[in-house]
Amino acid sequence: MTPNGGTNGPAGVENVLRTEQLSLSFGPVAALKSVNLHLERGEVLGLVGNNGAGKSTLVKILTGLYRPDGGRIYLDGEEVRFRSVQDARQHGIETVFQDLALVDELSVYHNLFLNREYTRGGWFRFLRNRTMRAAASRFLDDIGIDIPSVDAPVAKLSGGQRQAIAVARAVRQENIKILLLDEPLAAMGAKETSLIIGLINSLSKKANISIIVIDHNYTHLFEICDRINVIQHGQVTVNKSLSEISLEELIEFMVQSFRRDVAAGDAK
Numbered sequence: 001m002t003p004n005g006g007t008n009g010p011a012g013v014e015n016v017l018r019t020e021q022l023s024l025s026f027g028p029v030a031a032l033k034s035v036n037l038h039l040e041r042g043e044v045l046g047l048v049g050n051n052g053a054g055k056s057t058l059v060k061i062l063t064g065l066y067r068p069d070g071g072r073i074y075l076d077g078e079e080v081r082f083r084s085v086q087d088a089r090q091h092g093i094e095t096v097f098q099d100l101a102l103v104d105e106l107s108v109y110h111n112l113f114l115n116r117e118y119t120r121g122g123w124f125r126f127l128r129n130r131t132m133r134a135a136a137s138r139f140l141d142d143i144g145i146d147i148p149s150v151d152a153p154v155a156k157l158s159g160g161q162r163q164a165i166a167v168a169r170a171v172r173q174e175n176i177k178i179l180l181l182d183e184p185l186a187a188m189g190a191k192e193t194s195l196i197i198g199l200i201n202s203l204s205k206k207a208n209i210s211i212i213v214i215d216h217n218y219t220h221l222f223e224i225c226d227r228i229n230v231i232q233h234g235q236v237t238v239n240k241s242l243s244e245i246s247l248e249e250l251i252e253f254m255v256q257s258f259r260r261d262v263a264a265g266d267a268k
């Protein structure tokens, strides 16, 4: 470990992200007690845990939405404290939440450029739209997203296509290093699910983006992740690469942990 606590991965591999004893309470509810986790470059880490375990709270801290009560966050070995979502974004962290933040009435390409439009004055407007449109098509092609037309308003897209546009918008950030996905596959059909799974795989393997993905479907997680962390009652209790745990073992572990919560009156 370096003096600033930057490495803890195998053979001194520098972690792109590491947290140390992160904690956050909401009044009497200790949502996170002491979260220690790490993320390597280009790695996909799956976060699983029963309802109310603290997964979304952790993501909201990592994206600068909540400030932790205690603990530390390191990016590439340097301690950081995010003041806002914008601040986390400037450090290369992008998040896709379930409500997606797309504008239904605007076209796919306008959504991709939302708040980051190519700015050129007055009579260049037509040209500017043409440039954005072409850049959007090229970008979606590059990352393997197949949308019938970038001119369609996003309201006309399927749930999976919308999710894909939201992810594409996040990864358009030039300095993106870490992508956080909170239940990106929830309520999706088979075709949409495979679209997003393919996108996550190509972002990590081709673009070398590090990804944390939360999902309650362990079968899907086993198609995407390199490693799984289980969060229970605000703490990471299991940290296993896919070579160390089988899908059946994970399901059995989670069923048992849910039963214990029910017996203790803790299940939500």
Ligand SMILES: Nc1ncnc2c1ncn2[C@@H]1O[C@H](COP(=O)(O)OP(=O)(O)OP(=O)(O)O)[C@@H](O)[C@H]1O
Pocket: 026, 029, 030, 031, 049, 050, 051, 052, 053, 054, 055, 056, 057, 058
């Ligand atoms: N803004 C908030 N105010 C008060 N309590 C909160 C807030 N956000 C989360 N909590 C509480 O913190 C705990 C962790 O919630 P969190 O949303 O992180 O769980 P989760 O693991 O994402 O669950 P799920 O799988 O249901 O999405 C829960 O007890 C929840 O009720």
Ligand SMILES: [Mg+2]
Pocket: 055, 056, 057
């Ligand atoms: Mg959640």
